[in-house]
Amino acid sequence: MQLILFLALAVVAIAAAVGVLLSKNPVYSALSLLVNFAVLAVMYVTLHAQFLAVVQVIVYAGAIVVLFLFVIMLIGTETHLLGARGRSRRIATVIAIVAGAAFFATVAYVSIAGSLAPLDGPVPGQGSVQAIGEALFTQYLLPFELASVLLLVAMVGAVVLARKPKGDEL
């Protein structure tokens, strides 16, 4: 049953990823991205990461996709489909696809050759809020606090960058 669920979700996730890649309209790309994030959230649940699944829906599907849609609405949808600029662009596309396929082949080979037998060892606390919270506030307290500083710096940077420039010059 789990395997059927996984395969169905995997098909949807890959289709959504291809949709992000191929959509002419950035809005459709953002919506495909939303589908991709939602499907991965379901997969996180199957991987015993309930808390991260919820965070995935709130942060990625909620905040990040909405931010993307806001920016698309603010700046309009100027579209350049792949292969729009003649021969050199077409060659670049072919090179990109070959490079992507080579990367995938390498990782897939390593994954299969690595012989990861299913250990069936459950994650402690099943990835619940309690388990994650205890780890974050004891063993991983420093990275957690540093992440808060990082978010603060990013917020200040975003405000400074997005501010309307005084006069003509920024």
Place this chain on the structure above:
Amino acid sequence: MNLLTSQVPTTYYLILAAVIFSIGAVGVLVRRNALIIFMCVEMMLNSVNLTLLAAAQQLGQLTGQIFAFMVMAVAAAEVAVGLAIVMAVVRHRDTTNVDDIHLLQG
């Protein structure tokens, strides 16, 4: 293989993550719209999260989940700053096409 009872091997998760990461990488290389390049980068980060969670499940440890949590925090910071940069570029150059933004090109 019995489809109804068998568990999902960790390898499948890793391969799915590799597929999504590769699609994202091709998107970064192929698309010229800065916004869509950003979306592909987010997709790549997400596939890495999937890898981390699969590894956490495989090893029966919580560390991978904490790491994925940190990746999410960094991704949120990155997208906020990145989209602000896109807005600033659009305001000054009136384009989101990365081929048109070549001031640093020699």
